[in-house]
Amino acid sequence: MSSLAPFDFALYEAKLMNIAKNIFQPNQAPLETAVLVLDDCNTLSFAAAVDPMRATNRRAGKNLFRWKFFTPTGAAAQLTSGLSINGAPIAQAEGFDLLVMVAGFNLEAHATPRLLSSLRRLHAAGVAIAAIDGGPWILARAGLLDGHSATTHWEDLEDLATRFPQVDARRDRFVISPPFATSGGAAPGIDMMLHLISTRFGQGLARRVASAFLYDPVPLGTQRQSISATSRKIRRNPQIARALDLMEAHLDTPLSITEIAKRMSLSQRSLENRFRTHLNLSPHAYYLQLRLDEAYRLATDTSQSVQDIALATGFASQASFARAFKAGFGQSVRLLRRAQNA
Incomplete structure (x- = not known):
C-alpha cells in the first residue's frame, strides 16, 4: 500500500x-x-x-x-x-x-x-x-x-x-x-x-x-520614513538627517541637545549653527515642534487621554504639556476634540 x-x-x-x-x-x-x-x-x-x-x-x-x-x-x-x-x-x-x-x-x-x-x-x-x-x-x-x-x-x-x-x-x-x-x-x-x-x-x-510628475525619486534603501515633512535637500545633509532621526526616535523620552550633539561628534554650538542655517530654527525649537505635531496627531486620530498624550510626547507633567499645546495650537486638546466632533 x-x-x-x-x-x-x-x-x-x-x-x-x-x-x-x-x-x-x-x-x-x-x-x-x-x-x-x-x-x-x-x-x-x-x-x-x-x-x-x-x-x-x-x-x-x-x-x-x-x-x-x-x-x-x-x-x-x-x-x-x-x-x-x-x-x-x-x-x-x-x-x-x-x-x-x-x-x-x-x-x-x-x-x-x-x-x-x-x-x-x-x-x-x-x-x-x-x-x-x-x-x-x-x-x-x-x-x-x-x-x-x-x-x-x-x-x-x-x-x-x-x-x-x-x-x-x-x-x-x-x-x-x-x-x-x-x-x-x-x-x-x-x-x-x-x-x-x-x-x-x-x-x-x-x-x-x-x-x-516633476518627481525626484528616492532609491531603494537610501532613506527612512520621517514623521516630519522636511525637504529632501535637507534630509540628504547627513548631519541634519542624523539629528532628525535621533529626535524622531526619542519623542517620548527626549534627548538633551547636548546629548544629540555628542552622539553626532559635534559641539552643541556647531549643531545649533547647522539647524539655524538649514531649518531657520534652533534644535530645541525644532524638537519641541516635532513633539507637539505628534501630540496633535494623537489628539485628533486617537482617543488617548491628555495624560497619555503628554507621556507619549515627552512632557514631564500634564500641566507643562497643556501650556505647550495651547501655545502651539491656540487651544487645548479638549477644545480641539470638541471642534473636531462638532
Whole structure:
C-alpha cells in the first residue's frame, strides 16, 4: 500500500516565489494588474498606485500595465476625500500577475475574513502583491508577510511590529521582499512603483515617468520614513538627517541637545549653527515642534487621554504639556476634540 509523501511547505513557498519574483526582474511583457482599493484610503495613495502605471503606458507608447479595479465586496470604495472607486469583488480576481492594494484608516475593521481569504488565494496562485500606506498591515493580518521584511505608514509601524513579530518591520520608505513590495504612504508608494518600473522595464523609462510628475525619486534603501515633512535637500545633509532621526526616535523620552550633539561628534554650538542655517530654527525649537505635531496627531486620530498624550510626547507633567499645546495650537486638546466632533 503506497503512502503519500509529507507536504513540503518550504518547497511550496519557494515555488510561489519563483513564479512571482519575476515581476521585479527585467521583462518587457505587460503586467496584468489588479488594483484593490479599500474604504478610508486617501486619494494621494490611490493616485500613487495608478498614475505611475498610466504614465508608464503613455511614455512607453504601449500598454505595459493593464489594470482593473477591485474592492473587497464589489461595493464602491469610499476614499477619505469623498471620491468613490467602483470595482468588482476581489473574490472574483483571477489571471493577474500583480495585485496593488491601497488601504488607509480603520484597518482592523477592513481586515475581514473574506478579504484575508482572497489575499491568501491570490498569493497561492503566484500573484505578486504590492501594498501602499495601510495595505501592508492588511497583508500582515492575513499572515502573508511572516518571514518577510516590510514597512507600512509610520503611524501604524509600531503596531505592525508589535502585533506581527514574525514580520521584519522596517522604517524604510519602501521595502522589496519578493513576492511582496510594501510602502509607507503616498510618496513612498510612488518610489516603490518607480522601482518596479525601473527593474522590470528599464531605468530610462522610470526616469521619464518620474519627470512627467516633476518627481525626484528616492532609491531603494537610501532613506527612512520621517514623521516630519522636511525637504529632501535637507534630509540628504547627513548631519541634519542624523539629528532628525535621533529626535524622531526619542519623542517620548527626549534627548538633551547636548546629548544629540555628542552622539553626532559635534559641539552643541556647531549643531545649533547647522539647524539655524538649514531649518531657520534652533534644535530645541525644532524638537519641541516635532513633539507637539505628534501630540496633535494623537489628539485628533486617537482617543488617548491628555495624560497619555503628554507621556507619549515627552512632557514631564500634564500641566507643562497643556501650556505647550495651547501655545502651539491656540487651544487645548479638549477644545480641539470638541471642534473636531462638532
